[in-house]
């Protein structure tokens with residue numbers, strides 16, 4: 001399970017929006033569902049959720065969780 005190139009590019013774009021805000025896995029996982037919903041709905045990502053994008057770009061475990069979530073939501 002891995003993110004597509006487009007998804008990674010989008011994450012990288014979102015990461016550039018953050019102000020070096022770091023969150024931990026627990027915080028990321030508490031926000032990742034909302035993040036995924038907004039992504040799928042095509043809504044903009046608020047600054048707080050951009051921190052999720054940053055975490056997903058550096059944390060394999062959470063990005064896998066995110067990929068599974070997207071797959072479930074798309075299904």
Ligand SMILES: [Zn+2]
Nearest residue numbers: 025028059062
């Ligand atoms: Zn994590």
